Amino acid sequence: MNKWVCLTIFFSTNVFGGYNFAKDFSLKKVNLDRMAARITHEVFASDQWPDEVEYEGRTYLLKYRFDKDLTDRIKLLMRRYPSDYTSVVVIDNKTGSILSAIDYDKKLRKYGKNITFSSTHPAASIFKVVTAANLLEEGKVDIDTPFVYNGRSSTLYKSQLKPRRPNKWTRHIDFGKAFALSNNVVFGKAAINNSSYEGLNRMAYKFGFNENVTSILQIGNSKLFQDDDEYGLAELATGFNRQTMISPVHGATIASVIANGGQMRSASVVTEIKDAVTGRVVWQNSPKSEQVLSVQTAEKLQEMMGLTVSRGTARGAFRRWLRRNSDFTLGGKTGSITGGLPYGKRDWFVSYASPTEKLEDGISICVMIVNVEKWYIKSTVFTREIIDYYYGRKRS
DSSP, X not given: OOOOOOOOOOOOGGGGTTOOTXXXXXXXXXXXXXXXXXXXXXXXXXXXXXSEEEETTEEEEEEEOOXXXXXXXXXXXXXXXXXXXEEEXXXXXXXXXXXXXXXXXXXXXXXESHHHHOOOEXXXXXXXXXXXXXXXXXXXXXXXXXXXXXXXXXXXXXXXXXXXXXXXXXXXXXXXXXXXXXXXXXXXXXXXXXXXXXXXXXXXXXTTTTSOOEESOOOOOXXXXXXXXXXXXXXXXXXXXXXXXXXXHHHHHHHHHHHTTSEEEOEESEEEEEETXXXXXXXXXXXXXXXXXXXXXXXXXXXXXXHHHXXXXXXXXXXXXXXXXXXXXXXXXXXXXXXTTTTEEEEEEEEEEEETTOGGGOEEEEEEEEESSXXXXXXXXXHHHHHHHHHHHHHO
């Protein structure tokens, strides 16, 4: 004869770590979109980075991966070379974690982060990275493809883009050198003859335009210039317009795509969010990447960005540095334009650097300097100072 015994067991709430399933809502699934909006509000409500945030009656702790010593060094450089506005972003290429993100307003003598995360800055020639990626990926142009042009390389007149017979003033240059020297005429011609608005837009989307390029933080999307004629296409391809807008965070992200062999990783400020009472981790940054460029195209862009620092527009800041640091891989792209918010002449440099024998220790950097009247330091020199300090610590 079977006997059934019914036992009623009463557990103390301590058995479950203090959870009362009837009243404790700490086990509820968190709506990350709404929490992200709350975190974004708290982050940009002040110049400090908040350690915690209140959300739906609970307190959550925020964890960052900032490099304090590096940020202190950048602050020192900002004070030493006080441009009207300076913005700096440093990203760990392996994880996408932001190691430093800071800006400085000389007039107010104030550090902040709003300029760094706002997409109110004309991209200028930084967009040539996107254009080159599109042309190389489609196989329409290669590094050694020859081009001819007349007039100054920094201008972009309609007459320079029209087919014409070569004359004694015609200059010859290959595509790789045109990138390194930021030749507007060559890039305008290359886009008109080998690409389209649709092609450039598709590649721009792969690089994060019209999307949020950060994890958790909801920042403004970078914007693309649009027109409907050939000259407008040339303006888009060269960055010779004030409507293609990016943030310094996006600038560093663009450089990291090339450094990472064509892999796009979201830049991450917050690395972990956990409940302050229970310790439950509700979100943790896990490096996810998407292959947006072929490895072959990324390698060609690495060669072209390397040419920029050795023989191109950034050579003045890095020629001697490269001789002293032959065990490093370094590449970058310069850009300059007047406009944006805050208004002024922007001097851009997006770059990546890593020990050649340890590429996983690489970083990507964006330095954007805005000057209204007087110049104190070029973005390329500022970047060199950052690289020297960052890797100098590791050597000592």
